[in-house]
Amino acid sequence: MWVIYNIETGFSDESMRVATFTDMEARVDELVNENEHAMFGCRWESDEQAVGGEVALAQISHDGKWNDYARATPEQAIAWAQKEPAGQARVVDWVDHAAVIWP
Numbered sequence: 001m002w003v004i005y006n007i008e009t010g011f012s013d014e015s016m017r018v019a020t021f022t023d024m025e026a027r028v029d030e031l032v033n034e035n036e037h038a039m040f041g042c043r044w045e046s047d048e049q050a051v052g053g054e055v056a057l058a059q060i061s062h063d064g065k066w067n068d069y070a071r072a073t074p075e076q077a078i079a080w081a082q083k084e085p086a087g088q089a090r091v092v093d094w095v096d097h098a099a100v101i102w103p
Contacts, residue, residue, distance in 0.1 A: 001017055001019060002018050002020070002021065002023070002024035002043070002045075003017055003042065003043050003045050004016040004018070004027055004028055004031065004040055004041070005040065005041055005042070005043075006038055006039070006040060007039040008038065008039065010067075010069075011062070011067055012067060012068050013065040013066060013067055014065075014066070015065075016031070017097075024042055028040050028042065054071045054072055054094055055074060055093070055094050056071070056072060056073060056074040056077035056078075056091050056092070056093065056101055057070070057071050057077065057092050057093070057094045058070040058072070058078075058081045058089065058091050059081075059090055059091070060084060060088060061087070061088045061089070061090075066090065066092075074091060074101050074102070077101075078101070081102060090102060
């Protein structure tokens with residue numbers, strides 16, 4: 001899967017995840033048209049479990065969207081998420097981002 005992110009802020013959400021290189025190019029064009037002053041990067045992420053045992057993705061709610069901020073084991077991601085205000089952080093499965101691990 002291709003993950004697109006704002007280079008300056010690191011912002012990325014589910015709408016910025018696409019399956020193919022062509023889809024990634026099209027989505028970057030859309031994002032640039034929405035904000036011509038922003039710069040976007042992209043990276044490939046495998047749909048398999050990450051090397052090093054990373055299985056959880058911690059996310060923070062910002063402007064109504066869930067933004068990725070840390071990847072690790074479920075225990076580490078939950079520890080980070082618990083430092084955020086109630087309802088503002090969650091931990092999801094690294095492969096299936098819809099599968100919430102915590103809370």
